[in-house]
Amino acid sequence: MVWSTSNRRAALPRDWPRIRRRILRRDKGVCTAVFSDGRQCGRPATDVDHIVPGSDHRDANLRALCGWCHAHKSASEGGAAAGLRAVSSARPTPTHPALED
Numbered sequence: 001m002v003w004s005t006s007n008r009r010a011a012l013p014r015d016w017p018r019i020r021r022r023i024l025r026r027d028k029g030v031c032t033a034v035f036s037d038g039r040q041c042g043r044p045a046t047d048v049d050h051i052v053p054g055s056d057h058r059d060a061n062l063r064a065l066c067g068w069c070h071a072h073k074s075a076s077e078g079g080a081a082a083g084l085r086a087v088s089s090a091r092p093t094p095t096h097p098a099l100e101d
């Protein structure tokens with residue numbers, strides 16, 4: 001099933017850019033990932049992540065992540081990313097954080 005990976009981007013809602021910006025603001029522009037030792041990542045967030053992959057675009061299922069955590073969540077599920085399992089890599093790292101308005 002090719003679409004489980006390649007179609008995620010298309011499944012994003014039309015107002016995703018607005019949602020994304022809102023989540024980045026809500027999370028104060030910092031990565032909300034919490035490592036296995038309980039510390040929050042806290043790097044500048046560039047991505048908005050679906051906590052549970054799929055089509056649930058409600059705020060409760062979204063959070064700000066830095067590119068590193070987002071990439072690591074999908075690329076590897078090592079100990080650095082407790083709670084970050086099984087999240088899609090739907091959003092490639094954008095060129096800018098879109099926080100400037």
Ligand SMILES: [Zn+2]
Nearest residue numbers: 031041066069
């Ligand atoms: Zn992070």
